[in-house]
Amino acid sequence: xxxxxxxxxxxxxxxxxxxxxxxxxxxxxxxxxxxxxxxxxxxxxxxxxxxxxxxxxxxxxxxxxxxxxxxxxxxxxxxxxxxxxxxxxxxxxxxxxxxxxxxxxxxxxxxxxxxxxxxxxxxxxxxxxxxxxxxxxxxxxxxxxxxxxxxxxxxxxxxxxxxxxxxxxxxxxxxxxxxxxxxxxxxxxxxxxxxxxxxxxxxxxxxxxxxxxxxxxxxxxxxxxxxxxxxxxxxxxxxxxxxxxxxxxxxxxxxxxxxxxxxxxxxxxxxxxxx
Numbered sequence: 001x002x003x004x005x006x007x008x009x010x011x012x013x014x015x016x017x018x019x020x021x022x023x024x025x026x027x028x029x030x031x032x033x034x035x036x037x038x039x040x041x042x043x044x045x046x047x048x049x050x051x052x053x054x055x056x057x058x059x060x061x062x063x064x065x066x067x068x069x070x071x072x073x074x075x076x077x078x079x080x081x082x083x084x085x086x087x088x089x090x091x092x093x094x095x096x097x098x099x100x101x102x103x104x105x106x107x108x109x110x111x112x113x114x115x116x117x118x119x120x121x122x123x124x125x126x127x128x129x130x131x132x133x134x135x136x137x138x139x140x141x142x143x144x145x146x147x148x149x150x151x152x153x154x155x156x157x158x159x160x161x162x163x164x165x166x167x168x169x170x171x172x173x174x175x176x177x178x179x180x181x182x183x184x185x186x187x188x189x190x191x192x193x194x195x196x197x198x199x200x201x202x203x204x205x206x207x208x209x210x211x212x213x214x215x216x217x218x219x220x221x222x223x224x225x226x227x228x229x230x231x232x233x234x235x236x237x238x239x240x241x242x243x244x245x246x247x248x249x250x251x252x253x254x255x256x257x258x259x260x261x262x263x264x265x266x267x268x269x270x271x272x273x274x275x
Contacts, residue, residue, distance in 0.1 A: 012085065015094075019077045023070055026132075029058050030066050042128040043109055045117050053106050057132035065131055072136045072231060079224045080143040086217065087153045089146075089269070096142045096265040100258045104138035107257045112250035133235065133247060134254040140231050141258025144168070145266060147224050154217060155201065163201045167225045170194040171232025178237030198225055 033041070043056040060066040077097070084093035109129065116123045144164060151160035173194070199222075235251040 015081060015090065016078070019081060020074070022073060026058060026060075026066060026070065030060055030063070033059065038130070039128070042130040044125075045113050045123045045127045045129065046125040048109075048113065053109050056109075056128075056130045057105060057135060059130040061130060069131055069133055069136060073132070073139070075227055076136060076139045076143050076231070079220070079227060080139065080146050082220060083143075083146045083150045083224055086220065087150055089149065092149075092266055092269045093142075093146070095269065096145070096258075096262040097139065099261045099265060100138035100142055101135060103261055104134055104254050104257050108134040108137065108250045108254035111253035112247065115249050129247070129250070134250050136231070137235050137251040137254030138258030138261070140228055140235070141255045141260075142262040143224055144228055144259055145262035147221065147228065149266060150221060151201070154221070159201045163198055163225065166194040166198045166201075167228050168232075170198075170229040171236070174229060174233025175236035178233055198222070 038059050041052060041055040041059045043052040060069070080097075081090070081093055084090050112129065116127075144167065147167065148160050148164040151163045155163075232255070236248055236255065
């Protein structure tokens with residue numbers, strides 16, 4: 001018999017509806033924005049305006065750009081929320097997620113602008129940035145923290161640390177391979193080894209429980225791990241496509257900021273706030 005009440009189910013449906021709202025709002029914004037308005041709301045590297053740090057998150061260069069961001073956003077947030085709900089830490093999820101939306105854009109855009117304008121001077125006065133991939137990067141940091149939190153609850157601290165370490169190393173190796181800094185065969189072997197470590201951690205719980213069957217909890221946690229590795233490999237890769245540099249610096253700063261913010265939110269939720 002389920003211990004969840006109708007009120008709990010209603011709260012989770014409301015949460016899922018709120019998380020999915022960008023899927024309906026952002027396409028409407030994209031379809032209604034004129035080219036002039038899109039330019040005004042995008043972040044300009046040489047003449048930045050403070051409101052464009054956040055308004056640029058709603059501006060995209062095309063439908064493909066928007067759809068890619070929305071798919072990544074949905075995958076990350078839904079798995080992160082489900083992990084938090086599985087250990088009754090929804091409050092931690094919401095505090096960290098709201099913080100990511102507020103804190104990550106100025107930090108990521110600021111780091112990116114400092115590197116590209118002041119340090120290397122590699123962008124023109126007309127260069128702009130748009131899209132909410134930095135928000136996705138910050139949410140990947142949140143998902144990573146939740147993976148560690150859930151693994152600590154379901155397994156133990158040592159296995160949790162090993163699992164998170166394997167995930168971060170796997171994402172880093174994949175990003176390096178995508179940047180063509182190492183051969184794909186070497187990177188593939190490294191990722192498979194790290195995947196084996198992660199799989200051992202997930203299965204080790206059943207050795208103590210007397211079961212060899214992989215359950216829904218294991219699959220949920222494994223899905224989060226795979227998602228972090230794949231998205232890290234995509235967002236943190238350094239490459240030039242059609243003369244445009246990928247936002248690796250903004251994405252990297254966003255991931256680090258989201259990770260640190262989520263760790264602080266977890267510490268505050270555990271030690272300062274009433275449970």
